[in-house]
Amino acid sequence: MNVFQPSLTESVALPTLSEQERQSLVVDYNATEAPYPSDKTIIDLFHEQAERVPDSEAIRFETSSLSYKHLNALSNRMAAHLRSLGVGPGQIVVVFMEHSIEVVVAILGIMKSGAAYVPVDAATPKGRLTTILTDIASGAGGALPVVIAHERLRSAVSREHANVVVLDAGFEAISSQPETDVPSAAVPDGLAYIIYTSGSTGTPKGVMIEHRSLVNYIWWSARVYASGESLSWPLFSSLAFDLTVTTLFTPLITGGRIVVYRGDPGLESMVVLKVIDDNAVDIMKLTPSHLAIIRDRDLRHTRLRKFIVGGEEFKTEIARDITKAIAHPIEIYNEYGPTEATVGCMIHRFDIHRDQSPSVPIGIPAANSGIYVLDERYRPVPPGIIGEMFIAGDGLARGYFNRPDLTDERFLTIADPRDPASKLRVYKTGDLARWNSEGRMDFLGRADHQVKVGGTRVELGEIEARLLKHPDIHECAVAAVTVLAKPHRTEVRYCERCGLESNMPGTTFDEAGICNLCRAFDTYVDKAQTYFKTPEDLEALIAEMQANRKGPYDCIVLLSGGKDSSFMLCKLAAMGVKPLVFTLDNGFISEEAKTNIRRLVNTLGVDLHWGSTPHMNEIFVDSLKRFANVCNGCFKTIYTLATNLARERGIQYIVTGLSRGQFFETRLTEEVFKRDDYDPARLDALVIEARKEYHRREDAVSRYLDVDVFRSDSLFEEVKFIDFYRYWSVPLEDMLQFLKTQVGWNRPSDTGRSTNCLINDVGIYIHKKQRGYHNYALPYSWDVRLGQKTRDEAIDELNDELDVHRIQDVMAQIGYIEPAAAENGIARLAAYYVSSKNVDVAELRAHLAEELPEAMIPTHFIRLERMPLTTNGKIDRAALPEPTTDNIQSAHNFIAPSTETEKTLAALWCDLLKVDSIGRNDNFFELGGHSLLVMRAVSRLRDIFGVDVQLRNLFERPTVAGLAEVIDGMLWMAEANTASQSQGPREEIEL
The missing domain is CATH 3.40.50.620 (HUPs)
Structure with missing residues (x-):
């Protein structure tokens, strides 16, 4: 890349793609054609496997399990039950269930009926669930969708928006149906599933994936990850996260086993630790955030041999730490792919010796996938030049459900970069990338109004749209920010010898004024x-x-x-x-x-x-x-x-x-x-x-x-x-x-x-x-x-x-915007709003929680007199004030910590959360605490107080005052036990 100006008068000329580079980076790189059973559905492949290994264990949850034969039979009953309700090809069934054996039965039964399934996480707010159900009904001409739910979740589904089928562990709802095989109604070009992702317009958007696309991906996944082995896979991540698709179907077409894990209430993000401690699986698909949580675990004797990592940028340091922590050889794969390209479309196997960059590469295209880095005219860019990633191939989604406008915007037909005389259907990802001199692609992040918070892709516009539904809010903007500590306002002194300022962190002066x-x-x-x-x-x-x-x-x-x-x-x-x-x-x-x-x-x-x-x-x-x-x-x-x-x-x-x-x-x-x-x-x-x-x-x-x-x-x-x-x-x-x-x-x-x-x-x-x-x-x-x-x-x-x-x-000239996170800081969402009156933070959080999941609720709220605008009348995001302790709206009146335990806790949280001061009623999670910080906090608490503080303690009592009370109780019990042991056994006194 020519980045030098040869003289004061010459201009910089960017290089063009040479024919050799075009052949290597466009044609050869995308020569990914590979055979797969494109005339079959995922149900056909599962059925073939059930016939091969009928008595092998297909799925296990705690003490219950099903063989392939029994799982097939129950899914037949589920399909028959749905057909009796009028469910069939071209229809959509929502799965609103916890992790369980029955959720897998439900999904297979839906697909056998010819319908497509829509996974909705069990923790989804009622308002968001209603939005999804309304969208499905609208796209189906007003017909109410069927929802399969556990009894515990039934009350969250309004009868006005869906017909509910309850499927619990006893399978009573389908017990009267025949379990014999009947021809599957699923077809290769029919819909397999729809996954709803965050939408920039304020409405979640449903990505439609066909059976042929799913089969292409799972067939490739089975070859790359299973390699002919029958492996045990953990089902622990959210059903609404397409990362879970790999764990659901790859084992079922390879003779493997699904081991189901369910998170404890309020601790769902920590269920990954159950998987590690249980030590019952061979391979695991997870996010880099999950890996960061488990790398402090003792992994020397783990059974795990393979990790598939996806969902967000994967830091090399984490991959290196995991590799070194496990005694036996392991395989770590970085899999890249948006939901719109059927889970994954690129792969790189981590090499601890070769991969020296800060981030693990995203690698090469998967089977029957095409990856192109194009400029704004859809032309391939040469090495060193940043372009946008476009995806082609058999994994592309049909489009967005009930959203033809958005489908036309993101799924394009352009001149084929390999042969401009031909046409090619591509997906415009919004991700930036660049070719390096080694012919490897560097992933450079998002180009649009999307951010990653805790591994979750969040459309800021969806949060803003929900905020604007509040009757008192007239304008708003949401940004990912770093909250800065309020500087101490003390008189500046200067060292008598060197002139160093007293406000330099860590600076002290002796009696003579020397630093x-x-x-x-x-x-x-x-x-x-x-x-x-x-x-x-x-x-x-x-x-x-x-x-x-x-x-x-x-x-x-x-x-x-x-x-x-x-x-x-x-x-x-x-x-x-x-x-x-x-x-x-x-x-x-x-x-x-x-x-x-x-x-x-x-x-x-x-x-x-x-x-x-x-x-x-x-x-x-x-x-x-x-x-x-x-x-x-x-x-x-x-x-x-x-x-x-x-x-x-x-x-x-x-x-x-x-x-x-x-x-x-x-x-x-x-x-x-x-x-x-x-x-x-x-x-x-x-x-x-x-x-x-x-x-x-x-x-x-x-x-x-x-x-x-x-x-x-x-x-x-x-x-x-x-x-x-x-x-x-x-x-x-x-x-x-x-x-x-x-x-x-x-x-x-x-x-x-x-x-x-x-x-x-x-x-x-x-x-x-x-x-x-x-x-x-x-x-x-x-x-x-x-x-x-x-x-x-x-x-x-x-x-x-x-x-x-x-x-x-x-x-303003350079477009300076406050960062999403400092190098060692914490990314948080901040909501800026203009309102007719001051709105209580608790009220705003409750309003958002009606429709948005927890990861999309801002940590901080800042009320403004007016929104800063650009010259063309749009919100000037670069001019939004940085969040500080002066302008962040408090959720309650500040009350300083009073006991020694509260003061110690507050000091620890200030350090972990990078804030200047914390009151006794402040909530760890509302201040930006997340799973990684929970682990650090609990570890530090055990060291500081010498008592066995558990993860549950922090989740259940997340305020300084609440957790201090728990810790004081533990300390009292420890002292009482010590005193009892020192006094010896007491005499029994008869009353």
Whole structure:
């Protein structure tokens, strides 16, 4: 990918797809034709298996089980019963049941009758269930659908919206029906099932899957995952989640066993732990969130040999941890696919040695699937360019039930990318992807108004539509956000020695006003000084550069136009270095800074190369989200572009102008120097390893720029980075005097004092606002400690005034939106609304819960006087205020924790949930707690209090006060038992 600007006048030309790339990435990649029984239905395949192994166990739940023969017979009875009610081909039956043997009987019976089943989770709110039933009736010309339910769930189904069939464990409802086989009414092009997913218009949308598509997927799944074995599979995930389709049907066509698990009330998300502890299955399909929950379990003796992972982005770290935790060889598959493509259409088997990227690849197309990365004109994109994923093949859904408009919008007929003279039906996924140089596809997330919360795909528009049904709400918007702790409003002090601000986290001062970093530095300053070298060492390194030079340049010098890099360039030129100067034009370099750059290179007679990328705004936004500054993204862009340029030009060295203070901010820590085996050479190796991880981390730079070169360790030997200020020390005053007199360099007047870049003030502003301190405070304090600045100079630069109006203009220009989650934060939904009066949070949650599942109910509610609008009158999401403790609407009056147990609990929750303060009536889950945090919380509680706190305790008593009462009771019992044991047996007293 050509991301460099060759000169000041030439424009960037994006590459086109070569014929070789078209053949490899479009034609060969999608050569997935494979035979499967397309003339049969899933019922035909199950029936064949039942005839082969009639006495083998097909399904088990606790102490009950059914053989293939009995499961087939019961499903025959279910089909006969449905036919007696008038159910047949082309009709739809809703399955509203808990995990059980009878739910599998119901599904098979529905399909045998020729109808399609609609799975609805047993925890679905009544309002949402009614919406689905109404939609089905509308699509069926007003005829009420049949609902099969357990007796316990019958009351949730209104008789006005459905005809209910109760099917409980005794199977009394179908006991009078014949169990003999009759020809199945299902046909290959008939509907097998409809799964309702979240809808952007506010209404759930039903995805229609035909038998032929289901057979194609399950036949492939059986070959890849079962490989001829009869495996035990756990049925534990939601029936309404198409991930469960794999677990339902793959074992039934391979002679395997379904082992049913049911979650405890209120603890359904933790049922995965039952599967692990039961140790009765061989293979498991689950989400990355499930894997993250179980990786802390003792897996050394697990029976599990295979994991199929899907539903959300799969982090390599989790896959690596699971692989290492299990003693025997295991297989981990990453399966990608939207519901609209029948469960899964791509697969990658995790390789612990090869897969080094932050995320596990999504791999290659499944059998009879086509995967294309296309631009807005539906043309294949070349490697390195981001496009949208389109899916083709036998797995495509028929469309959306009762939604022809949406079907036409998402299921398109386009020119076949393999042969433009032909036509191809494709599904427009809304997912972004990019080809890397290895011919592997990188998944880059959603392009639309969809977010993932706890592994669940959520359409924000559906939540907004439900909110607007509240009589007091006039406008609203829902966003995935990170809640930021309210900074402490205390008077800022400065260290008497280095000028470090007191609001820097972890900072303390002694009686003399000296900060803890200065006091610590005094203990290892001698070792730290050994890291730095001399100008003579630099001269030897320059001689090495010149001896290894293969072209006109000794090295690339990174020039920002600021004082540090400008001084560096002057000194290198004076030492005889012939550099190629690299400057990033990020779109916000001030004109005065550009004048400095041009004057400097002209004076020195060196060549200047301006690098650029059209994606700089996206990189800035990503950096603000991750780090609350723009520098991290800008630096990584510079290093990435410069490294690619170095390899392109055959240059082996890149010289940076990082200050000594920045070394200590980013690389050198106190622990390194306090080691007994401290060795500067060893530190160099650690810096290289850190650089590898830095460049391999997934972020906007890796999404938009060519970063494939960094995946090879050899690069870090081929191109070496040299830090000029490791060899050269100069006080700030001397540096500025030299630049002014020697090259006419002037500090730009149109930017802040800390920078030559107009956007950097945005980073300073956001960092101070979100994190409570200046992002240059730490490196500047190190500059003072190391003699590069005086204390007053550092404080003077930190207190530079910010033009807030201009900063807001720049943020709007780049499209800055608060992040869905910080790197170590928690993704939460926040609802913004305008109302005629203040609406109680409990009332809003209850209103939403009538139709929405728990995962779609916002954690935070923020009332606004008016919604911010764009110039065309739409809600300006970028201008929605960040959620803070000041504007989040409280669910109740704040009452501070009172007992020691409550205070300890509140402190722990503040740490886990990343909030500033928690009251005794605050609810763990309403504040953003989820399954992973529950596990961490319980583990920490056991360590802190020394009592056996259970998951159930937190779910049943989720407030600080409630859980503290439980813990105090446990502590009292423990003390009573200890006292009883110490006193020995009591005498029996007769009354």
